[in-house]
Amino acid sequence: MILPILSIAPSPERGRGVFTTQDIETGTIVEISPVLVLDPEERAKVEQTLLFDYIFEWGDDLKSACVALGYLSVYNHSYTANCIYEMDFENELMQIRTVKPIKTGEELFINYNADPDNAKPIWFEAS
Numbered sequence: 001m002i003l004p005i006l007s008i009a010p011s012p013e014r015g016r017g018v019f020t021t022q023d024i025e026t027g028t029i030v031e032i033s034p035v036l037v038l039d040p041e042e043r044a045k046v047e048q049t050l051l052f053d054y055i056f057e058w059g060d061d062l063k064s065a066c067v068a069l070g071y072l073s074v075y076n077h078s079y080t081a082n083c084i085y086e087m088d089f090e091n092e093l094m095q096i097r098t099v100k101p102i103k104t105g106e107e108l109f110i111n112y113n114a115d116p117d118n119a120k121p122i123w124f125e126a127s
Contacts, residue, residue: 001031001032001033002030002031002033002070002071003024003028003030003031005020005021005022005024006018006019006020006021006030006031006071006108007019007020007021008071008074011076011107014076015076016074017074017075017076017107017108017109018071018074018075018076018107018108019105019106019107019108020102020103020104020105020106020108021104021105022104023101023102023103023104024098024101024102025098025101026098026099026100026101027097027098027099028097028098029095029096029097030083030096030097030098030108031070031071031072031095031096032093032094032095033068033069033070033071033072033093033094033095034069034070034092034093035056035058035066035067035068035069035072035092035093035094036066036067036069037058037059037064037065037066037092038055038058038064038065038066038067039064040063040064042065043055043063043064043065046065046067047065051067054067054068054073055067055068055073056068056072056085056087056094058087058089059089060089066092066094068094071096072085072094072096075096075108075109075110076107076109076110077109077110077111077112078109078110078111079111079117080109080117081099081109081110081111081117082098082099082100082101082102082106082108082109083096083097083098083099083102083108083109083110084096084097084099084110084111085110096108096110
């Protein structure tokens with residue numbers, strides 16, 4: 001499920017990103033998508049490829065990873081994100097939920113550290 005008000009468009013200095021064509025209230029689930037789970041061996045192989053920047057750590061021990069389908073791998077990082085991603089390990093799903101109101105035309109951001117306001121440095125230079 002991806003809300004029809006979301007679109008992928010150019011994101012300044014970030015390539016592509018996810019944007020909204022309507023205002024979105026706090027607490028709105030904007031996407032629920034399946035994932036492809038990679039065991040630790042598969043994760044190690046994928047980490048040697050371009051896909052490294054697009055996978056998510058997965059599982060309670062964070063040793064596995066997943067490739068998220070839908071728009072999930074296109075959400076850009078922000079240390080002051082307006083969305084959060086939530087993982088459902090049992091059903092192999094991820095969802096994106098807003099944590100701040102988002103105005104028409106704005107980009108939706110997640111914090112790659114999982115917490116919307118976590119300022120811990122990530123693996124690339126980010127704002």
